[in-house]
Amino acid sequence: MELQTYRYYGHHEGDSEDKYRSAEEVDEVRRNRDPISQLEARIISNNMASTEELRQIDEQIKKDVEEATRFALQSPEPPVEELCNHIYSNCVPQDVRGINPWTKLKSVS
Template sequence: MLKECMLSNNMASVEEIKEIDVEIRKVIADAAQFAMSDPEPPLDGLCNHIFANEPPIEVCGTNPWVKLKSVS
């Protein structure tokens, strides 16, 4: 809908829309590649940077005050 609105109101040309589309697809592909190749964080960091006013909180069935162990 945005594309049609931009074209009908002369806000962008077909060529500009194609360039934007190519750039967006590249950003998405790069982000997906990064997400797939980035290693998973260590279990002991799972509860880092979680803040709450009423602890204890649970993340994946545990809380930040329990030492996590890998099951693999």
């Protein structure tokens, strides 16, 4: 599935979105070209889920994200030696062009 996205906000928290595009443009995109709204409408029109089911899914996702955030904030910082672990779905080769880049990382704490 490929969805074209649109940045509704600026590049950072203090960046004003009206610097890049007009309010009319943003409103037009939200009404007619928002990929999330379009996908939701397709799901509903094809009887894949109801509005209520999608609302329940959204609520569960928010709960899951809040729980994961709480867990991450309450967990201790991992040692720097763990920095490159668990980022590939398959085992990455230990040597890249004859060098093991992971062994250079040393924790200073």
